[in-house]
Amino acid sequence: AQTVTQSQPEMSVQEAETVTLSCTYDTSESNYYLFWYKQPPSRQMILVIRQEAYKQQNATENRFSVNFQKAAKSFSLKISDSQLGDTAMYFCAFMNPADTDKLIFGTGTRLQVFP
């Protein structure tokens, strides 16, 4: 069974600085999808970025980028130029295309951005 591990329950960063959130996963599949979701205090889960495993190039969305290491089964999220609005819970998630109803989530990392 696939699992997703986020080993950092809480992180903090100063505004304008860079922070990296870690995520590892376990799967025997070769093709799959990985996601980072953000859940601010408003509680709505918002997609931040996604990566398809067969693509070697790391995904980037504005200030958000990932470091996808397929062999190491690692999928970290880098937030550059952190803003106060980035304060939220961040969830890493895995999806097996052969079982596409199931997004398997990690336990989340609570990120606090300080002014």
Place this chain on the structure above:
Amino acid sequence: ETGVTQTPRHLVMGMTNKKSLKCEQHLGHNAMYWYKQSAKKPLELMFVYNFKEQTENNSVPSRFSPECPNSSHLFLHLHTLQPEDSALYLCASSQERGGAGANVLTFGAGSRLTVL
């Protein structure tokens, strides 16, 4: 407007009560999902509906009863719940079954349920 609206935002109920959670999406999606979010646990998928048909019941106790009258509305009927059922219940939708590629899940803001 988030596209996926959940009501109520907060619900407190006793173990003998019957209540319902409602989810509505205005995105034209055909698949809808219920997730349970408990503190310090990963989100748990509960139910999936695709074109109004239930395609997934992830071993959820029968005290949770979903209903999907059409592709835009999803309900979760609650009865004789236990205190451990207290959690945030998130509804999501996607274009069709599966959320990968272009079919990314859009979530609502959740219903915070407390069972006394």
